[in-house]
Amino acid sequence: MLAYSKGAKLFRKLNFSPALRTSDHAAAIDAAGADIVHLHWVNYGYFSPEGIGALRTPVVWTLHDMWPFTGGCHYTEGCTHYRNNCGRCPVLGSSRDADLSSRLLGRKRAAWNGHEFSIVAPSTWMAESARAEGSLFARMPVSIIANPIDTTCFTPGDQAAARQKFGLPPDAPIVVFGGNKAVQNVMKGYPLLRDALQQLGRKDVHLAIFGSGEDARGRIGLDMPVHLLGTLRSDADIVDAYRAGDLFVLPSVQDNLPNTVAEALSCGTPVAAFRIGGVPDMVQNGINGFLANEGDTASLARAIAAGLEASRSGHTFQDAARRSAEAMFDPRNVAQAYLEVYRAALARKTA
Numbered sequence: 556m557l558a559y560s561k562g563a564k565l566f567r568k569l570n571f572s573p574a575l576r577t578s579d580h581a582a583a584i585d586a587a588g589a590d591i592v593h594l595h596w597v598n599y600g601y602f603s604p605e606g607i608g609a610l611r612t613p614v615v616w617t618l619h620d621m622w623p624f625t626g627g628c629h630y631t632e633g634c635t636h637y638r639n640n641c642g643r644c645p646v647l648g649s650s651r652d653a654d655l656s657s658r659l660l661g662r663k664r665a666a667w668n669g670h671e672f673s674i675v676a677p678s679t680w681m682a683e684s685a686r687a688e689g690s691l692f693a694r695m696p697v698s699i700i701a702n703p704i705d706t707t708c709f710t711p712g713d714q715a716a717a718r719q720k721f722g723l724p725p726d727a728p729i730v731v732f733g734g735n736k737a738v739q740n741v742m743k744g745y746p747l748l749r750d751a752l753q754q755l756g757r758k759d760v761h762l763a764i765f766g767s768g769e770d771a772r773g774r775i776g777l778d779m780p781v782h783l784l785g786t787l788r789s790d791a792d793i794v795d796a797y798r799a800g801d802l803f804v805l806p807s808v809q810d811n812l813p814n815t816v817a818e819a820l821s822c823g824t825p826v827a828a829f830r831i832g833g834v835p836d837m838v839q840n841g842i843n844g845f846l847a848n849e850g851d852t853a854s855l856a857r858a859i860a861a862g863l864e865a866s867r868s869g870h871t872f873q874d875a876a877r878r879s880a881e882a883m884f885d886p887r888n889v890a891q892a893y894l895e896v897y898r899a900a901l902a903r904k905t906a
Contacts, residue, residue, distance in 0.1 A: 559647040559655070570742075571627050571646055572598040573655055574662070579606030591615055591897050598622060598629075604659070608666030613900040615893075617675040617700075620811060621684060624663075624691040626656030630742075630809045631684075638689035663691055671695055673900040675893070677702045677812035678833025698896050701836070703886040704817050708790050709797070711823030711877055717798040721784055723763060728863050731800030731824070733765035733784075734815055738774050744806030744829075749776055751806070751847075751855035760863065765796045797822035801866040804859060805834065808850055812836065820844075821880035823873040825866055827858040837883065841865075843876040 577600050584592055594607070594616040607614070620629040626641030628634075634645050642657035643649055649656065674697040676682035682699045685692040718725055730752070738745045752762065761780040764771075768785035775781050787793045797803060803819035805828035812833035816826050820837065826844035828834045829851075838844040845858035845865075865872045882888070 577603035581609035604663045604666040615673040626660035700892045703889040704884045709821035717795040737766035738771040748806040750852040754856040802862040820876040823877040827862040
């Protein structure tokens with residue numbers, strides 16, 4: 556990967572897995588006598604395309620990103636080359652047709668030729684990407700099932716107590732943003748959030764960030780109160796971070812079904828986010844949050860303003876957030892949907 560112009564950055568962004576050094580477990584898995592092999596995330600040396608193709612047990616594969624049907628990138632950043640032969644990979648910064656992405660996609664096509672995996676996409680966007688004409692999975696059955704969260708853990712609660720816990724002002728409008736290294740990780744979109752908040756132009760609004768500590772203070776660049784909550788180690792702390800906010804904001808420009816959005820909604824905290832990836836499956840505009848045009852920071856500023864106004868006008872907004880999370884992410888509903896996928900996979904094997 557270092558031979559490509561963007562290769563060094565990819566080691567930091569973790570947006571390309573070449574599947575060059577891998578282990579294979581097909582024989583051991585088949586020998587175990589399972590009825591179904593359920594794959595999730597298989598990168599960083601765990602499984603090769605050839606090893607997956609060698610499985611004789613029916614495969615159900617949940618897509619946590621786009622890697623299973625691309626030439627190596629986890630998110631395509633808008634590229635559609637995976638529908639053909641890859642090559643000239645913009646994620647790698649490649650200008651050659653026969654590059655690493657093209658070779659890996661070719662390995663997948665050869666190894667999986669004649670196989671019919673049962674694909675599960677957590678979002679409509681991911682399902683449509685997988686089903687696209689020319690994709691590796693275009694002729695395979697694709698179901699849409701959300702990732703579950705513990706809706707008995709992520710629950711609404713006492714906002715005043717949550718704010719007191721983190722030393723946040725009791726009466727100010729508070730926007731929450733978070734994730735692993737939320738400010739430093741370019742995939743999380745903090746610069747877009749910063750631009751949107753600058754355009755919002757409200758000095759009374761506070762921003763609370765979890766996942767980044769005081770070492771990120773120099774990157775903030777905002778003329779408004781910002782509270783860096785640091786890395787939160789327990790579910791209880793994460794729940795209280797969501798509860799403390801009037802609104803959770805997700806400024807990512809590409810994502811599958813972001814857990815932070817699911818968790819915030821389950822805590823009764825409405826969401827403002829770009830209309831990208833699986834977010835429109837989760838956020839019903841004007842009901843449990845507000846959607847902004849992709850990458851448009853002025854649109855995101857308007858969504859944040861609308862969300863703050865709605866959040867402080869009563870409990871209807873918060874109640875809708877919680878109800879939508881219970882319907883979509885409750886593990887019992889998700890498990891039932893997976894049972895149907897398993898039954899269909901076994902029926903196809905029998906046929």
